[in-house]
Amino acid sequence: MFKKLLLGSVLALGFAGNASAETINILMEGVPDTEFVKQLVPEFTKETGIEVNLEVVNYAEMHTKLVPQLVAPKGSYSAIVVDFYWVGEFVKAGWMQPLDDRIKADNIDTSVYIPALMDLVGQVDGTTYMLPFYNYAMGLTYRTDLLADPQNQADFKAKYGMDLKVPATWDEYLKQVEFFTRDGMHGVVNQGLRPDPIAMEWSNYLFANGGEYHDANWNPTLNNEAGVKAVEQYKTMIDKYGPVGSASFSFDEAFNVMAQGKAYSYITYNFFRTAYDDPSKSAVVGKVEIMPVPGPTPEQGGSLNGAWGWAIPKSSPNPDAAWTFLKWVESKEIAKKRALAGGSPTRTDVFDDPDLNAKYAYYPALKQMLLTSHNFPVFTYTPQLVEVLGRELSLAVAGEKTASDALAAIEAEMAELARKDGKLK
Amino acid sequence: MIGIGGIGNANAADRRDARFGYALSAPALTMLFLVILFPVVSALYTSLHEYTLIAPNYDTFSGFENFMLALGDQEFRHSAWLTAKFVVGVVLLEFVIGFAVALMLNKVERFKPVYYAILLCPLLMNPVIVGLIWRMFLHPNLGIVNYLLSTVGFGPVNWLGDTKIAIWTIILVDIWHQVSFMIVLLLAGLASLPKEPYEAARVDGANSFQCFIHITLPMMRTVIVVTLLIRLIFAVKTYDLIYIMTRGGPGISTDLLSYFIYRTAFVSLNIGEASAMSIILLAAILALTVYLYRYMRAIR
Amino acid sequence: MRVRWGSFIPHLILSAFSLAILLPLVWIVRVSLTDKLTAYKIPPEIGHVGIENYIEIFSAYPFERWFLNSLFVALASTAISLPLATAMAYAFARFNTGGIFLRLGVLASQMLPPIILVLPLFTLFFTTGLMQTHLGLILAHLTISLPFLAWMLVSFFEGDSASLEEAARIDGATRWQAFILIAVPVAAPGILAAGLLGFILSWNEFLFALVLSGADTQTLPVGLASMETHAGVEIAPLAAATVLSLLPVFVLLPFLRKYLIKGLSLGALK
Numbered sequence: 001m002f003k004k005l006l007l008g009s010v011l012a013l014g015f016a017g018n019a020s021a022e023t024i025n026i027l028m029e030g031v032p033d034t035e036f037v038k039q040l041v042p043e044f045t046k047e048t049g050i051e052v053n054l055e056v057v058n059y060a061e062m063h064t065k066l067v068p069q070l071v072a073p074k075g076s077y078s079a080i081v082v083d084f085y086w087v088g089e090f091v092k093a094g095w096m097q098p099l100d101d102r103i104k105a106d107n108i109d110t111s112v113y114i115p116a117l118m119d120l121v122g123q124v125d126g127t128t129y130m131l132p133f134y135n136y137a138m139g140l141t142y143r144t145d146l147l148a149d150p151q152n153q154a155d156f157k158a159k160y161g162m163d164l165k166v167p168a169t170w171d172e173y174l175k176q177v178e179f180f181t182r183d184g185m186h187g188v189v190n191q192g193l194r195p196d197p198i199a200m201e202w203s204n205y206l207f208a209n210g211g212e213y214h215d216a217n218w219n220p221t222l223n224n225e226a227g228v229k230a231v232e233q234y235k236t237m238i239d240k241y242g243p244v245g246s247a248s249f250s251f252d253e254a255f256n257v258m259a260q261g262k263a264y265s266y267i268t269y270n271f272f273r274t275a276y277d278d279p280s281k282s283a284v285v286g287k288v289e290i291m292p293v294p295g296p297t298p299e300q301g302g303s304l305n306g307a308w309g310w311a312i313p314k315s316s317p318n319p320d321a322a323w324t325f326l327k328w329v330e331s332k333e334i335a336k337k338r339a340l341a342g343g344s345p346t347r348t349d350v351f352d353d354p355d356l357n358a359k360y361a362y363y364p365a366l367k368q369m370l371l372t373s374h375n376f377p378v379f380t381y382t383p384q385l386v387e388v389l390g391r392e393l394s395l396a397v398a399g400e401k402t403a404s405d406a407l408a409a410i411e412a413e414m415a416e417l418a419r420k421d422g423k424l425k
Numbered sequence: 426m427i428g429i430g431g432i433g434n435a436n437a438a439d440r441r442d443a444r445f446g447y448a449l450s451a452p453a454l455t456m457l458f459l460v461i462l463f464p465v466v467s468a469l470y471t472s473l474h475e476y477t478l479i480a481p482n483y484d485t486f487s488g489f490e491n492f493m494l495a496l497g498d499q500e501f502r503h504s505a506w507l508t509a510k511f512v513v514g515v516v517l518l519e520f521v522i523g524f525a526v527a528l529m530l531n532k533v534e535r536f537k538p539v540y541y542a543i544l545l546c547p548l549l550m551n552p553v554i555v556g557l558i559w560r561m562f563l564h565p566n567l568g569i570v571n572y573l574l575s576t577v578g579f580g581p582v583n584w585l586g587d588t589k590i591a592i593w594t595i596i597l598v599d600i601w602h603q604v605s606f607m608i609v610l611l612l613a614g615l616a617s618l619p620k621e622p623y624e625a626a627r628v629d630g631a632n633s634f635q636c637f638i639h640i641t642l643p644m645m646r647t648v649i650v651v652t653l654l655i656r657l658i659f660a661v662k663t664y665d666l667i668y669i670m671t672r673g674g675p676g677i678s679t680d681l682l683s684y685f686i687y688r689t690a691f692v693s694l695n696i697g698e699a700s701a702m703s704i705i706l707l708a709a710i711l712a713l714t715v716y717l718y719r720y721m722r723a724i725r
Numbered sequence: 726m727r728v729r730w731g732s733f734i735p736h737l738i739l740s741a742f743s744l745a746i747l748l749p750l751v752w753i754v755r756v757s758l759t760d761k762l763t764a765y766k767i768p769p770e771i772g773h774v775g776i777e778n779y780i781e782i783f784s785a786y787p788f789e790r791w792f793l794n795s796l797f798v799a800l801a802s803t804a805i806s807l808p809l810a811t812a813m814a815y816a817f818a819r820f821n822t823g824g825i826f827l828r829l830g831v832l833a834s835q836m837l838p839p840i841i842l843v844l845p846l847f848t849l850f851f852t853t854g855l856m857q858t859h860l861g862l863i864l865a866h867l868t869i870s871l872p873f874l875a876w877m878l879v880s881f882f883e884g885d886s887a888s889l890e891e892a893a894r895i896d897g898a899t900r901w902q903a904f905i906l907i908a909v910p911v912a913a914p915g916i917l918a919a920g921l922l923g924f925i926l927s928w929n930e931f932l933f934a935l936v937l938s939g940a941d942t943q944t945l946p947v948g949l950a951s952m953e954t955h956a957g958v959e960i961a962p963l964a965a966a967t968v969l970s971l972l973p974v975f976v977l978l979p980f981l982r983k984y985l986i987k988g989l990s991l992g993a994l995k
Contacts, residue, residue: 025939025940029951029954029955030951030952030959031955032956053940054940055943056951057935057947057950058553058947058950058951058953058954060953061950063691064691064932064935064936065935065936067478068847068936071478072847072848074851076856089479089694092479093479136955192586192674193672193674194671194672194673194674194675195672243565243566244565244581244586245564245565245566245583245584245585247583247586247587247675248585248586248591248671248674249586251955251956251957252953252958252960253560253567255957256761257566257567259762260762260765260766260767262567269955269956271956272957275956280760280762281760281957282762283762380479381693383692383693384693387688390672390674391673391676391677394675395676397675397676398588398675400588400676442820443820445816445900446820446822447816447823449812449813449815449816449904450812450813450816450817450823450827452809452812453806453809453810453812453871453875456805456864456868456871457831457871460849460864460865460867460868461834461842461868463845464834464842464843464845465833465834465837467844467845468837468841468842526738529734529735529739530735530739532732533736535736536736536739538978539743540739540742542975542978543746543747544742544743544746545974546974547746547750548925548929549925549929549971549973549974550929550971551928551931551945551946551949551950553946553949554946554950554963554970557953557963558749558967559749561756561764561958562749562752568767569752572767601745601749605746609918609922612918613881613915613917613918614881614914614915616914617881617912617915647879647880648880650880651877652877655873658835662839664838664840665931683840686841687838690840690841691840696841696844699840703837703838703840704837706837707833707837711829711836714829714832714836715825715829718825
């Protein structure tokens, strides 16, 4: 009896969704930006009569779920969202439909997107495969109240002979980290978990020291002064200025240290900025601000760029309906609404919108961050490069390899991957 | 070799027995063949080809090259060795704890359902959830475990961030999660043991320990071997816990084989090599199974 | 004196063990009743207490759908695999059907990491229209539980009910009757334990459920995992969902109580 009831209810649930005309299925991840899309979807259904079915899975497993769907000639997903480091792989495998004809036919202006984001999750070698959905460039989040404290300012001046203020350069920031590591406080908290948390965070260290991943010909340029300094600084941060165990922290653990008010700074994805002001998660509401990661000079930035893009897979069962949705969700009106709800924008006209600038004081800093940020190498084997970086950096942090040995190993594997991809001759 | 039941002098009854046996297994076998045969054959076939998801075709037959590549890879060998140690560790520890608890549970009558209900709870939690929850508990600065330790004077333990400790942390969490699996099976084995041998032994004046050694252990042998074997197969496949808790780090200290194969398949998209690694793994477990199986038969 | 110790020590050990299992669960309950900020406060303080996480998992997440999907798939796959595995295990134990090769063959597929099997399984299900259906998930979980249940059960049939069956056969029982009326009741503790573990295998299975399910057929493990996001772990609602996902224990408990006592009495019967 119980079983019959259960069967009935499950079947009813299963069939409830696909009663009406057209439905588009989209695989997404449970981030705030997805939540904002979900809230607006009823408007789209009202306008077009198309039902939207958002399937949410966990980020780490999304790729695993997506790949079989993309390999299949016909899949279940009308549209997908693509993390920047899958882009090279998806293009190489031919899993995404080019959007240029649709963009031309509908007169969509893609020049409104921040150029760096269009390079990252928009165009590849002149063909447009994606529309940038939201950005997750990394920034320096820091405690404004600690900087403003007169006692701290006096102590800092006495110790370093310079003013305690928002750091203009990487070296200035490092001094502040050292300074704030006292009385149970930590100057910094790091996300040292393999592979993407450490690889992404360390990239900021590399850029902040003036380093780059490769030269114009894809020759790796890591095992040099800037690279070694970046690894050694990173290790020092974890061993000396950060809390015990940050070598295994993911973003969540690191965020919690910061949110509990136990660290001065944390280099992380900009969408964590809003979470600091959520009183159910944070003890430092109103005390944390975000800025571009400082670079070697005040003019240069050290931030790593990152973003997700909307795409229509080759295996999409209904690409036309999917395109209708993409046009709608990326229109200025909806993009602005998403940003007002707290989303991370990708369009310059949204960044410059007076309503948004009135609501979020940190918008100019965010825009500046995107404009000065650096892109991670995007090619077919980006995910493997992230794995290699994760493994070798983790070994260096654990003290099982010297900085130079780890970097040499990364260079060797990176060159091999780039050669396999035809980037490096 | 184990005989197939004296075909030479088979009489009508034996033949009918054999037919009855096949009739009983037919539904299960049909079901298995329908669903799992194609994936298994496909994995075998793929392991002999240069097959990646970026170019998913069987155009390049590569013979045993994938196998050689895997065996020559230092990372693969490291993972394999680490996995062997991990599996022996968790299976033995869980067996010792599990058997002790099962023996005690078999003795008591009061509160038995209460104990049983409690020990079932972790089993109903998915490894992903177990990993996430324990990451919170084991947070070195903000976790309850280190806080409790600090109240009795222990410094903060770097549960997941120290190359020497991380693997033991994983083993501890795995024990918390899976030890009940052993208990359920071993308790069922103990519950189905006949009573008479114990009564006879008591009459002869044997104590509990002697009963355990001379009656319980020999009669439980097959249940024990099968329990160990099944738990071992699951332990070799541990990957969710690693994925959630350490991703193989810090360094390469928790990089178990299943997680390594997972990365080869779904990060490097190299299904050919991942299949070859899986088949090497299969061969190793199969050899161990045959050995255990023969051992089990030999002592009967 | 001796009797007293005899019952005291087992209870002592069992209580200690139960406590080790229980304390983390108690802490999960506590986290489920507070917010993330309070959950991570060290030293711990009472802080915020409320049931909004339990409301959130129903309003912001389709918890009831995950739960019912999981329950349905786990019950159905166990209901199918348990009788099939019991019959096969009996054939293996009593008639040595197929010999060692079949026995190992049945288990061999489970020695491959599931990550290797999931792609061809996807292809198979896509061509047969089983993708994203409950039936597909049930079948996928059957392939896992059948071999294991059969192996667990062989050892329970290899006990000494053979002589009882022979006596029954001499009294005129058919092979089928000997199996159903004698072998199965004698092996009942094992069969129930196997059924329980079969349910748990399906209840927790993650990878097949991830790849083969759709929005409507998402199971609890896949749903709960989605609370770990790129923007952090929703630990408080996750704890609430975890607490509710332990509910099957109470569904299983009356059934288990019967088994725990029945198992003993059957052992005594022999």
